[in-house]
Structures are given as structure tokens and as C-alpha cells.
Amino acid sequence: MSLRLASNVFYRNGTALLRCRRTNNVGLLVRTRAVPRSVHTQALNPAVNNRSPPSSVWQNRWNLARRAFVDNLLNRVTNSLSADLRRHTARQLMFGNSRPFFALVGMSLASGNGMLTNDNQLEGVCWEIREAVGRMHKNLTVAERLKLNSSLGLKQFELGSVVAKGNNAVVYEARKIEVDKEHKDLISKQESSTKTYPLAIKMMFNYDAESNAMSILRAMSRETVPSRCIQHNTSRPDQQWLIGYEQNLIILPPHPNIVTMHLCFADYVPELIDSHSLYPQALPTRINPEGYGRNMSLFLVMKKYDMSLKQYLSKTQSLKIRDRILLLAQLLEAVTHMSNQNVAHRDLKTDNVLLDVSEGNDVCPALAITDFGCCLADKDNGLHLPYKTADTDRGGNIALMAPEVVTARPGTFGYINYSKADVWAVGAMAYEIFSGSNPFYSYERGKPPLLRNTTYEEENLPTLDDEIPLIIRSLIHSLLRRSTSERLDASLAATVCQIYLWAPSSWYTKYVMPTSNEILQWMLCLTTKVLCEGGTIMSSVNTKQKTYTEYQLITTFLHRAKLYEIKNALSWMQLVHSE
Incomplete structure (x- = not known):
């Protein structure tokens, strides 16, 4: 960005914000004059309206800040129709419709005209993506809500x-x-x-x-x-x-x-x-x-739901590798959501995972975690449970507890960290998904498990089939690390699966990190497809399950996607391929 352009942007947005603070009236925006190559030609009305409620004042301040950000981005689009495009985009954006904004940013990235210049602006677009997908997800949630009367x-x-x-x-x-x-x-x-x-x-x-x-x-x-x-x-x-x-x-x-x-x-x-x-x-x-x-x-x-994950895996022996990865990605997205809300399930196993297979076994089913009777969901302690006595409830099946949980010792100042305990359980379940057997749990009476979660060594983990991609094999082993500092967290592991499923393979096989603009352009393509097609597909009863599951998975990823986390996941994937 040139010094002249930076000064112009600072003057235009800075004076508007100062005027808003001085008059304490951001409720009325009026068009003052037509300025070429400017998205917003509105100024603040100097009249003071002290009757505006506080919530309305803060909402209008937020809208003004958002306008300033969008103005900074869209002001650099240079073509013959730029003025009309900018006005239409700003009008749609302020009414909660982000599709014109994403389309305009995507065209700018594809044309390479330098519309976005730093990671702060790119993270701002990521925020817009999360907000837009979040609104669609909220609408779908409201649509599926049943009218039930708890008193009846x-x-x-x-x-x-x-x-x-x-x-x-x-x-x-x-x-x-x-x-x-x-x-x-x-x-x-x-x-x-x-x-x-x-x-x-x-x-x-x-x-x-x-x-x-x-x-x-x-x-x-x-x-x-x-x-x-x-x-x-x-x-x-x-x-x-x-x-x-x-x-x-x-x-x-x-x-x-x-x-x-x-x-x-x-x-x-x-x-x-x-x-x-x-x-x-x-x-x-x-x-x-x-x-x-x-x-x-x-x-x-x-x-x-139709059946549990355990029943599905026992009935479906010839499941495609890609469908198995889709199941793992859904599991990791669910654990990511729980971790972000400071909830630990503490009893993850294939019996407590339900599937919707209404479209048949030849397509990947939709997955949902259930049975929260052993979960940790305390607002006071979060994911850290005080462990003063041995009588403290540590969760469900002891054979499927993470090493840091099963080997914890009670004490006056003792506690158990559950921040990565569910991730370890997902790693154990991944062996059932990809190889058919859990190394830490045996379903046959009298037959001991292959490994014990208290004493196992990482090099003794069973070898996975070579048909499973290297990235997925390394991911499963990383989920089962004994040290919590070396174990991947749920969000990063889920991002790795999502990148493997939807991103170009050259991003993690050629050891050349894609630029921020390339990553954002990929995200905008996913967002545009989800916003234009996903809402109709996910709300349709007659939609094929495979399409529904994949759109749903992409939506959950975009709802939490951050630029820095995608880069961290790509760095980890490139490191795996370089070893």
C-alpha cells in the first residue's frame, strides 16, 4: 500500500470514527456527496440523538467499524464497473448477505490486483466467512427444531x-x-x-x-x-x-x-x-x-439414528478409505466443538457414536456423538478436574482412558487435565475405523487387549495398512502420543483431515507453502459453494447422504477456520512428507 493511499484511508476512516466519538451519535448515516472510487459516500449526521438505546449505539458502532474494514478492501478494486459493484456489495453486506463480498474478494484474488496485502486483512475475510457460514448453520438449526411442550x-x-x-x-x-x-x-x-x-x-x-x-x-x-x-x-x-x-x-x-x-x-x-x-x-x-x-x-x-459406529463397522467390511477418513474427520470436528466449549466427553467409544445410514451402506453416513452421562461440563473448572481423592469420578471405561488420566495420582493440589483426553480416545477408535480392532480394548471375553494404556510404548502401536495415506497414519499415531505436549489437539487434527480431503495435494507434498492469498481463494471457493448450494442440499429430505455429509463437514470446517491454523496444519503435513 502506498503512503498516499494509506494516508487517504486513515483520514477517511479516522475522521469518521472521531466524529462518531465526539457526537456520540452513530445511529444516522446520510449520503453527503458522490466520490469516485469510494465504497461509502456516507457521513455522520452531526445532530445528537440521546434517546438511542445503548444496545443500538454499540450495534451501530460495530457496523461503522465493519464498514471501515470493507471500505479498506473494496476501495482497491479498479475496473470500469467498480463503483456500481462496490455500492451493491456494501448494500448487500450491511443487510447480512455476504455472498457479493466473497465473490468480489475472490475475483480480486484470482486477478492478482493486490486487493489484500497483509494477514490482518486476510484474517478479517476469514472472520466474514465464519460469520456467514454461522448464520446459515443457525438457520438450519432453527428449521429442524421441533415444537415440543416440556410440560406435557x-x-x-x-x-x-x-x-x-x-x-x-x-x-x-x-x-x-x-x-x-x-x-x-x-x-x-x-x-x-x-x-x-x-x-x-x-x-x-x-x-x-x-x-x-x-x-x-x-x-x-x-x-x-x-x-x-x-x-x-x-x-x-x-x-x-x-x-x-x-x-x-x-x-x-x-x-x-x-x-x-x-x-x-x-x-x-x-x-x-x-x-x-x-x-x-x-x-x-x-x-x-x-x-x-x-x-x-x-x-x-x-x-x-440407525445404528452405532460399532455395528456399522462390523457390518461394512469393504468401506472405502475416503469414507473412513470422512468418519474420522467428523469425530475430530465433534471433539473440537466440545473442547472449544470446555466439555470433555470422557467415554468415547464406538458404542457411543451413532450413524445415520438411511441412504444405504454404499455412501458415507452422517456421524453424531451421544451418551454424555460421564462428561465433564463444569463452568468453574473447565477441562481441569481437581483430583484430591481416589473416589473422584474420572470418566467411563478405564481401558479407554488417556494415559494422563489413568495414571493420575490424587493429592492435595492434584488435578487431571482433560484438554486432550478425548483426542486420545479418537486415536484409539481410529484403529477400529481403519483396521477393525482397538489395540487398547478387546470385545471378546477372556481375551486381553494388545496394549494397555498405562504402560504402552508408542513404537509398539500396531502398523496400519499401507493403503491408508501417510498423512492419516501419522495423524493417528500423533493422536496416541503419551505426552500431551506432543499430542495434536483436536482442532489441528481436524484441520489436517479437512485439508487432506478438500485442498490440492501439492500443498503438502511439494514442500512449498501456499501463499495466504491462495489459501484464502481456496476457502472462498468452498464458502461460495456452501452458501449457494449447501443450504438447499442440507435442508432437502431427498438429498443423497454422501453429498449431505460432505457439505455438512465443509460447513463445520468453515465455521471455525482460521488462517494461522491452516498454515500450522500445512506445516505439520509437509513435515510428515519430508521425514
Whole structure:
């Protein structure tokens, strides 16, 4: 950028900001004069409006700062239609539509006219990408939200057969019905021949908590971490407890690779199909005189998935390498989302990963992590758990705990760092995805595992097949490093998978780092395709699953993508190829 241009930009944007600060009125923007080769020809109205609410003032200040950034970028587009393009782009951008902005920046990068000159401006465009994709993801989340009434409980659902049963819960297929008798009869007439159950209701076994919503939700609070709605009853006088409950517990924002949990509520345990034979001891005495369960328990309403990852891998032996990488990438994206929200699952295994294979086994399914009953989601301690006594709950299966967790020793000032514990579990699961067996866990009774997480050495890890790409093999081994400082974090590992899937292979095989403009141009291509096609594809019921899964994976990547992290991932990949 020349000195003259820098002075012009500083004067134009700086004087506007100073005038805004002096008058404290940024609510009114008026067009003052037409200036060639300038995106914004608006100035601040000197009239002071002290009645503007504080939130409106800060929002307008943010809009002004954003205008200044966009002005700095778009002012350097030089062609015969630049003035019209800049005005149209600015108008669309200020109304929340970023597609013209991305298109204009992409054309500038392709033409090489020097529109972007430093990494700060490139990171600003990355921020715009994250915001635009985030808005699309939010709209899709709102569109799939069900209208459920937590106060009605089980009355608004019809339960079908048993989907799964464990030591702590049972899952039934379900569908929403109308409570009104007239509507209910109408639905039963229309769907009696083709009755479908798109939902699943998980009923927890309650042996200890008192039969009221307050005690049950507190005792089983971890199960509700991915829930999008928790039972509310404003008519109760003790409503304040629910506010405190939500303040102490982290609630995961929606994510494509986290189980879709629409609602959780407490209700009376009903006498359901096969309940006396499947879980007789969990039934209350009013149903089974020999049962030990309480009258009420926790119910979780979720999207119905087809099978677990364990079942899928056992049934699908001839899975393509690319599809296996897509499964690994989805796992890493889910763990990245949890880590960014200071949540550790602590019980990751193929039984707790669900798949949607409704389009058949010949395409890669969509993946979602479930069963958060052992998770760590404490706002006070984050991912560091105080470990003062040996009675402290460290998570799920001890054979699948990370080395730093299973070898931790309690003490007065002791603690366990879970920041990379789930990543280690994903590395162990990756062996099941790519080779069919977990070296740290044996599903056959009486047969010990190949390695133990307490004593294993990294050089003793089983060798993966040569058909698996070198980058993926090195990534799996890096996830299983005993030292947390040498182990890749979830975000970097997920970025490596995403780059391998979608970026040019020459970026990590020719040992020449692509420029920032090339990386941004690649990101803009992905963003444009997702914004123009992804929303329609991901919201369409008749879309092929393969396209849906890949668009969904690209969207999650763009929603968190940062330029410096992409460069770090490329450096790691180039280092792997150079060794």
C-alpha cells in the first residue's frame, strides 16, 4: 500500500470514527456527496440523538467499524464497473448477505490486483466467512427444531419398539402426536398403514434420585448437556433452582456431529413394551413389586439414528478409505466443538457414536456423538478436574482412558487435565475405523487387549495398512502420543483431515507453502459453494447422504477456520512428507 493511499484511508476512516466519538451519535448515516472510487459516500449526521438505546449505539458502532474494514478492501478494486459493484456489495453486506463480498474478494484474488496485502486483512475475510457460514448453520438449526411442550411430558409422544438397552437406560423409538383427541384420531387414520418413528426417547434408570424434576435433573445433569430445551414450569414457586442449574452446567450449542437432543424432561415411568423382561429391576414397585426403581425418571427426546459406529463397522467390511477418513474427520470436528466449549466427553467409544445410514451402506453416513452421562461440563473448572481423592469420578471405561488420566495420582493440589483426553480416545477408535480392532480394548471375553494404556510404548502401536495415506497414519499415531505436549489437539487434527480431503495435494507434498492469498481463494471457493448450494442440499429430505455429509463437514470446517491454523496444519503435513 502506498503512503498516499494509506494516508487517504486513515483520514477517511479516522475522521469518521472521531466524529462518531465526539457526537456520540452513530445511529444516522446520510449520503453527503458522490466520490469516485469510494465504497461509502456516507457521513455522520452531526445532530445528537440521546434517546438511542445503548444496545443500538454499540450495534451501530460495530457496523461503522465493519464498514471501515470493507471500505479498506473494496476501495482497491479498479475496473470500469467498480463503483456500481462496490455500492451493491456494501448494500448487500450491511443487510447480512455476504455472498457479493466473497465473490468480489475472490475475483480480486484470482486477478492478482493486490486487493489484500497483509494477514490482518486476510484474517478479517476469514472472520466474514465464519460469520456467514454461522448464520446459515443457525438457520438450519432453527428449521429442524421441533415444537415440543416440556410440560406435557410423555403425553405428546407415541412410543414404538425398543431400539437399544444398556446398564443405565433404555431407548424407544417414538413419534410426536397431537394431544387433542380430534387431531390424534386424524393422524392415526392417515398414518396407520405407514407409521414412522423419526424420534427416539431415552429413559434413564432412576434408583436414587427423588421423584421430582428438581432432584432428577440435578442427579442426571450430565445427560442433558447437548439438550436444546430443558423442562420449564413457570407455575412452580421453586423455579429459581432451574436458573442456578443452567448457570453451573455448560450446555453444548448445536453441532452436526453432536446428537440432536430436542428436549429433556422428568415424568412418571410408564409400563412399556417388554419392560418386565428387559429391565425389571429398574421399574418402580407400582409396576413391579420386586423392582428398585423410582416412580419418576429423566426422559431425553432425540433424533432417531440407525445404528452405532460399532455395528456399522462390523457390518461394512469393504468401506472405502475416503469414507473412513470422512468418519474420522467428523469425530475430530465433534471433539473440537466440545473442547472449544470446555466439555470433555470422557467415554468415547464406538458404542457411543451413532450413524445415520438411511441412504444405504454404499455412501458415507452422517456421524453424531451421544451418551454424555460421564462428561465433564463444569463452568468453574473447565477441562481441569481437581483430583484430591481416589473416589473422584474420572470418566467411563478405564481401558479407554488417556494415559494422563489413568495414571493420575490424587493429592492435595492434584488435578487431571482433560484438554486432550478425548483426542486420545479418537486415536484409539481410529484403529477400529481403519483396521477393525482397538489395540487398547478387546470385545471378546477372556481375551486381553494388545496394549494397555498405562504402560504402552508408542513404537509398539500396531502398523496400519499401507493403503491408508501417510498423512492419516501419522495423524493417528500423533493422536496416541503419551505426552500431551506432543499430542495434536483436536482442532489441528481436524484441520489436517479437512485439508487432506478438500485442498490440492501439492500443498503438502511439494514442500512449498501456499501463499495466504491462495489459501484464502481456496476457502472462498468452498464458502461460495456452501452458501449457494449447501443450504438447499442440507435442508432437502431427498438429498443423497454422501453429498449431505460432505457439505455438512465443509460447513463445520468453515465455521471455525482460521488462517494461522491452516498454515500450522500445512506445516505439520509437509513435515510428515519430508521425514
